[in-house]
Amino acid sequence: MLKKILPNKILSLNSNIINILIFFLIIFLVIGLIYSLVISPPDYIQGDSVRIMYVHVPSSIISLGCFSFIGIASIFILIFKIRFISFITKSLAPIGCIFALISIVTGSLWGKPTWGVWWVWDARLTSMLILLIFYIAYIYTWKFINNFERANKISSIIGIIGLINIPIIKYSVDWWNTLHQPSSLSLTSLPTIHYTMLIPLAIMFLGMLIYSLIIFLTGYKIEVMKFKLSKKKNHE
Amino acid sequence: MFSKKARSRLSIFIVLLFLSIIAIFFIFKSLEKNIVYFFSPTEIYNKSDISFNKIIRIGGLVKKNSIKKDNKFIIFTITDLKNEIIVSYEGIVPNLFSEGKGVVAEGKLKDKKYFVANKILAKHDENYMPPEVKKALENSNN
Numbered sequence: 001m002l003k004k005i006l007p008n009k010i011l012s013l014n015s016n017i018i019n020i021l022i023f024f025l026i027i028f029l030v031i032g033l034i035y036s037l038v039i040s041p042p043d044y045i046q047g048d049s050v051r052i053m054y055v056h057v058p059s060s061i062i063s064l065g066c067f068s069f070i071g072i073a074s075i076f077i078l079i080f081k082i083r084f085i086s087f088i089t090k091s092l093a094p095i096g097c098i099f100a101l102i103s104i105v106t107g108s109l110w111g112k113p114t115w116g117v118w119w120v121w122d123a124r125l126t127s128m129l130i131l132l133i134f135y136i137a138y139i140y141t142w143k144f145i146n147n148f149e150r151a152n153k154i155s156s157i158i159g160i161i162g163l164i165n166i167p168i169i170k171y172s173v174d175w176w177n178t179l180h181q182p183s184s185l186s187l188t189s190l191p192t193i194h195y196t197m198l199i200p201l202a203i204m205f206l207g208m209l210i211y212s213l214i215i216f217l218t219g220y221k222i223e224v225m226k227f228k229l230s231k232k233k234n235h236e
Numbered sequence: 237m238f239s240k241k242a243r244s245r246l247s248i249f250i251v252l253l254f255l256s257i258i259a260i261f262f263i264f265k266s267l268e269k270n271i272v273y274f275f276s277p278t279e280i281y282n283k284s285d286i287s288f289n290k291i292i293r294i295g296g297l298v299k300k301n302s303i304k305k306d307n308k309f310i311i312f313t314i315t316d317l318k319n320e321i322i323v324s325y326e327g328i329v330p331n332l333f334s335e336g337k338g339v340v341a342e343g344k345l346k347d348k349k350y351f352v353a354n355k356i357l358a359k360h361d362e363n364y365m366p367p368e369v370k371k372a373l374e375n376s377n378n
Contacts (some may be wrong), residue, residue, distance in 0.1 A: 041366030041367070041368070042366065042367070043364055043365065043366070043367075044365055044366065044367040044369070044370035045332055045334075045337070045360070046332070046360065046364075050364060053364070075249065078245065078249070079242055079245045079246050079249055080242050081242070113331065113332075114330075114332055114358060114360050115330065115332075115357045115358055115359070115360070116329075116330030116332075116333075116356065116357050116358055117357060120273065120357070121273075122273035123271050123272075123273065164256075164260060176268075176271050176272050176273065177272050177273050177274050177275070177276065177295060178273050179273055179274075179295075179340055179357060179359055181359070181360050181361055181362045182361075182362045183362065184362040184363070184364060192362045192363045192364065193363075193364040193365075194364060194365035194366060194369055196366055197364050197365070197366075
């Protein structure tokens with residue numbers, strides 16, 4: 001499976017694989033949305049606004065995950081100069097960016113009925129906004145710098161600096177007093193979300209993960225194709 | 237294992253990593269006071285340099301049976317189970333504001349035990365459950 005991601009193998013990615021993924025995406029999203037919007041119960045104090053969580057939490061996890069990968073991969077790009085990793089990070093960035101935006105917007109929609117305000121400058125919300133800014137900076141570096149080597153270097157530096165922000169986002173709610181609540185899910189303790197809410201959350205997460213995979217695979221393939229084409233042009 | 241160039245880049249990277257970790261540690265240490273969104277009653281109690289005319293935020297739990305409403309004003313107690321501060325506020329509180337739940341108040345301290353708020357935010361905790369489960373939990377506790 002992992003070998004498929006190598007630049008020469010990705011070109012054999014055909015619409016069959018994508019169609020299968022889209023099929024699963026539709027199934028997960030339909031079940032997930034029905035479960036989270038209709039079947040799952042309202043919360044004991046938040047009421048129906050708890051349903052925003054089923055989009056908010058997966059988006060946040062995916063946007064954090066994408067940037068963690070971009071940041072760590074950037075270290076490898078700068079040290080070992082492995083070109084195809086840049087194609088991966090480059091095609092991951094828009095996905096993470098859009099999910100960071102979704103996370104902030106849905107969080108704000110949830111904040112108004114729950115906290116009483118759309119936005120506060122607490123550590124979690126501010127660091128999440130900084131992540132979005134890093135994503136935008138990363139994407140625009142690739143967009144506006146035409147020289148591949150230069151864009152690669154500058155974007156990798158942005159990726160590594162942005163990597164510092166990731167643990168800050170993750171642990172902001174534990175290290176400092178924040179208005180945002182601490183995580184309900186952790187590796188070391190039982191989830192503090194009732195299972196009738198945890199199941200739709202898991203289904204929605206898988207659905208959104210498959211969506212990200214589809215966008216990533218097609219984007220990555222296009223990046224590799226573009227590169228091969230430009231190489232061919234240079235030869236002629 | 238790696239090429240010579242990669243090895244030198246790797247060593248530069250490790251040195252930079254070490255230096256930046258130390259730098260970041262000190263930056264956060266000095267920023268700590270600004271990053272905190274609100275102070276708990278105990279933090280206020282222990283603080284020696286309180287400015288009474290500056291807008292600050294305090295947070296904690298709304299003490300049980302402490303809410304007193306009088307057509308416009310609301311007075312309640314914020315507690316962190318060690319220390320308490322009495323808060324008075326004029327206006328409408330958010331829907332989720334209730335006894336035993338988290339709250340953040342923005343305003344000015346009159347003295348270490350009395351706070352005049354101009355904004356009240358409800359703080360939600362990390363527990364999510366349906367109403368029936370909450371009821372069952374309460375019944376089993378009683």
